[in-house]
Amino acid sequence: MNRGIPALIACIAALSLAAGCGSSTSSNGSSATTTVTSSTSSSGGLKSNTTPKYAEPSPSSPVQSGVVQVAYRNIAIAPDTLKVKVGSTIKWTNYDSVEHNVTSKGGPENFASKNFDEGKTFEVKVTKPGIIHYLCTIHPTSMNGTIEVVK
16 A cells, blocks of 8 residues: 555645644743644554744843733634732733633742633732743633743
């Protein structure tokens, strides 16, 4: 049997998978990217690594305070990186017609929202300095962000 055609189909599938993954870009030019690799498993199927790669705020990013808005729009986060003062409140608003959530993945603050619909919000007051990585567990490859909390 000719093995060239199945191999070609597998390559096309892998390229299609990689092309479909996105990243969110903030207005300050930083972006959250996703590492996508594929390999053939022992059963012959493709496996992909969709571990988020979190962007970091630029050293020149302005430090925000008070209530800082984050938009969930088009299955992306804007802005995906923030630098805020201790005591600030981060407020995520879902502008998409699908559910999202907010879950921290390390840092001085631990939080997890329930899934929330279009027009709904989730808020967290940050009380300790450090780096907080977070994501939407429903769409982790395109919806992940970083908050740098400073004194």
